[in-house]
Amino acid sequence: MLTTIPYYYTVVGVNAGGAGDDSEQVATEAITTLERQTEYLDRAPVAVHADNGVLVSWRMLGSDPDDIAFHVYRDGEKITDEPVTGSTNLLDEAGSDGSVYTVTQVLDGSEYTATGDFGVQAGDYLSVPLDKPADGYTKDGQPFTYSANDTSVGDIDGDGTYELFVKWDPSNAKDNSQAGYTGNVLLDAYRLDGTRLWRIDLGRNIRAGAHYTQFQVFDYDGNGKAEVIMKTADGTIDGAGTPIGNASADHRNSSGYVLQGPEFLTVFDGATGAAIDTIDYNPPRGDVGAWGDGYGNRVDRFLAGTAYLDGEHPSAIFSRGYYTRAVVAAYDFDGEKLIERWVTDSNDEANEALFGQGNHNLSIADVDGDGKDEIIYGSATLDDDGGLLYSTGLGHGDAIHVSDLIPSRPGLEVFAAQEHVSAEGGMGATMRDAATGEILWSIPAVRDTGRAAAGDVDPRYEGAEGWAIGGDSAWNSEVGQLVSADGEVISEAIPPANFLAWFDGDPLREIVDHTFDQEGYWGYPTISKWNWETGTTDVILADEGARSNNGTKGTPNLQADLFGDWREEIAWRSADSSELRIYSTTDETELRLRTLMHDPVYRLGVAWQNTGYNQPPHTSYFLGEGMEMPAAPSIRYTVDAPEPELIEGSTHSVSAEITHRAIGNGLVLTVTVTNTSDDFVTAQVVTPYGEKKIQRLKAGASRSIAFQTRSDSFDAGSVEITYVGDDGSEGTLVVDYEGVTG
Structure with a gap:
């Protein structure tokens, strides 16, 4: 039997006289290791201006060996005396605007290519030009404009570089509780240089608003290229210009709601935007009133995510409802269907405890340690097979954070x-x-708590802190x-509770928020550091020419580990949505950490980040002050x-080669040196126990010396071997060895 978790057995003997005593419990080993199908990523090097030079950084991949090291070159000259082993960044104090860098990797003493040439980023941010849609008018003649909203990433061609998927929201987007017509929702795909690849128009029968369109970008069929899956309807136009369903149908009622007509789920080709397969959305709306109201509020509350339900392949998760009835469906994609x-x-009946437990968001993680993902659906959690793992019964909420927040506890x-x-x-x-759903502690309140966050912001306390708004419960x-x-x-005193990021040089999380103009109902983004000594926030970045998203939520378009080392990038739209x-x-x-995009919980968090009330992605391990280094993820690439x-x-x-053996009054360390060149070499071998010289070792020969x-x-x-060859080659080889306990 394949098993990813231990099973425990107790034997009890039974005869005519009854049952005997229980045997000692025996545990099986968890012998099956699941490998997650994962996108290949390149090193994504980046060079940016810093206070004292140019900061160069690059990715450490999930597949890299622990002992990988790196060299950095500027303008063709190596600027690292020794390989970089303690991080994946370097501050080049002599760098300038015109510097061109290359990073190489060092494995087993040899140097290999790792990146191509790359220059220094111009300006404070990477600008990605956008093709802003034209203004429009609603069915009742009201004007609207567009702004770039939620954004996701995926690799459409398997080259290891992400493309961007940008949702355009009209200025008249509505909450489900608000009547009125809206403009169409659009989804674009862009390369990082701003080249627009395609545009999908979801059409008049998909209403605009935070709760209507949740799109998932992921490589579902394992061909190394991302697909897009989202809810569609009659009149959706795919990226190739082909309509889905009845292109002329208009199912909107006089209040602007869409409460009749077919509903679909469509998978699109990530490279072209063309629809590959369309099926009926499950569940259908049915009786609108059965969801809790008759005008179309609760029936159209949608969530989406991606989960490795078998531990190895991603499945798409789409749902309907959370205030009352909740239905969650999982789908696989085989490349065609x-x-x-x-x-x-x-x-x-078996799932009644799911009723009313959903949030305005969800999270995905392997919570029971079997290698397969669960869906954290607000106050309830579904197991990988769709069964109800548990329900706390605490009902609906607006924010959720899932990680190893308390590292002193298992799981x-x-x-x-x-x-x-x-x-x-x-x-x-x-x-x-x-x-298990066991409540460990809580924060009291007397009214709806609309904001709460969790992350390590105070290094004086072990693990992550959690905080929630109080007082008048205003969002800010x-x-x-x-x-x-x-x-x-x-x-x-609490930090703002909208969003969190790993952005500066320490493992604490920073506060991602905005300075908000209530009258104009817009904000410009900020990143702040929580000052635990004063109980206030210190702004470390602000951009008055950019805009936050989603009203008072103040969320970025996207937050993810896109470039360079493990720190997160944050993307906001410009005030005019031109970039x-x-x-x-x-x-x-x-x-030094592996790219967060190869961490299973984090990568899935980036995929569901655009869902409902956006939440920041978290890692599967505790990332904060005093953290333990995480193990490498169990992954396999979809492309070579x-x-x-x-x-x-x-x-x-x-x-x-270094070995040891016991002789007489102690251990002897033996160093065997082999000449791998085509000529004679002379080598000096230095150990903590002395040094010795090997004279003119011929090509292909080996010699052992004992210490x-x-x-x-x-x-x-470590042992240091400095050598000189008759052919003029020279160098120093350093070989580590493990300790021996008596």
């Missing part, structure tokens, strides 16, 4: 805002065990409770990564 995997309906935790405070025992926000309330991972109230402005950090870091080219002259003329440690144990260390 969407295939329904399962449907979970709160109207079914993951969920921090969530709660809306129905009076019905939930006065709990405005809760920290719970992600696997500066009072509430900031609580440590173990439930201790730190202060009643996306993608900001990268200008701070050095001493922390390009083979790095050996850099001529970077190989050593010798190799070495007496005079101990029955020794610490890990």
Whole structure:
């Protein structure tokens, strides 16, 4: 039997006299390791102006060996004396506007290509030009304009570089509670240079608003190229100009709602925008009033995500409803057809506890440790097979955060805002065990808590802090409770609770927010550092020429680890939506982590980030002060990564093997040097226990030399071999060895 978790067995003997005593419990080993189908990524190097030079950074990939190292070249000259091993960034104090950089990788003492040439970014951000749609008029003659809204990423051609997928919202987009016609919702695909690849027009029968269109961008069929999946209707025009359904149909009523007509789910080719397959959306709206009201509010609350339900292949998750009835469906895509995997309906007796538990968002993570993802659907969680794992019964909320927030506990935790405070025992926000739903601690409230966030912002306390607005519960309330991972109230002064990012050089999270003009109902974006000593925020970046999204929510168009090392990029639209402005950090870091996009929880968080009330992505491990280094992810690429080219002259003329054995009064360290060149070499071997010289070792020959440690144990260390060849080659080879305990 394949198993990804241990099973526990107890044997009880039974005969005519009854049952005997229980045997000692025996556990099986979790012998199956699942590998997630994952997009290949390149190093995505970036060079940006910093205070004291040029900051160069690049990706460490999920597939990289732990001992990989890097060199950096400027204008063809190596500027690193030793390979970079402690981070994947370098501050070049001599760098300038015209500098051109290259990064190489060092493996087993040899140097290989890692990136092509790249220059220094012009300006404070990467500008991606956008093709803004023309203004329009609604059915009743009201004018509207467009602005760039939620954005996602995917690789459409398997080259390891992301493309951008930008949703355009009309200025008359509506909340479901608001009547009125809206302009059409559009989705564009762009390369990073601003080349528009295609545009999908969702048509008049898809209403514009935060709760209507949730789009998923992911490589579902494993061909190395991303697809797009989203809800469509009669009159949707795909990226190739082909209509879906009845192009002339208009199902809008006099209030602007779409409460009749067919509803579809369509998968589009990421490269062309052409529709590949269209099926009926499940569940259909049916009786509108059965969802909680008769005018079209609760029936059209949609969520979407992507999950590895089998632990190896991604499935698309689409749902309907969360205030009352909730239905969640999972789909696989085989390259030609969407295939329904399962449907979970709160109207079914086994799933009644799902009723009314959904949020304005969801999260995806393997919460039970079996390698397969669960869907955290607000106050309830669905198992990988669609069964209800648990329901807390706490009901609907506006915000949710899932990660290893309390590293002293096993597994993951969920921090969530709660809306129905009076019905939930006065709990405005809760920290719970992600696997069981057990409430670990809570923040009290007397009214709907519309904002809550969790991340490590205070290095004095272990783990992540959680906070929620209090006082008058205004979205920008500066009072509430900031609580440590173990439930201790730190202060009643709180950071803003809209969004979080890893942006500067330390592992703490920064506060992503905006300065908001209530009268004009717009904001310009800010990034701030929480000052735990003063209980205030210190702004480290602001862009008055850019705009935040989604009203008071103040969210970016996109936040993800797009370029360079593990720190996140943040994209906002310009005030006129003529460009996306993608900001990268200008701070050095001493922390080396693999790209967050190869972390399973984080990558899926980027995929569902555009859903409902956008939430920041989190990692599967605790990323904060005092963190432990995470293990490499268990992944396999959908396309073969390009083979790095050996850099001529970077190989050593010798190799070495280090062994040890016990002789007499201690251990002997033996270094065996092999001449891998075509000529004689002379080598000097230096160890912590002395140094010796090897004279004129002929090509292909090996020689072993011994060093007496005079101990029955020794610490890990390294051997340095400096060599000179008769052919003029020279170099130094450093070989590490493990320690031995007595």
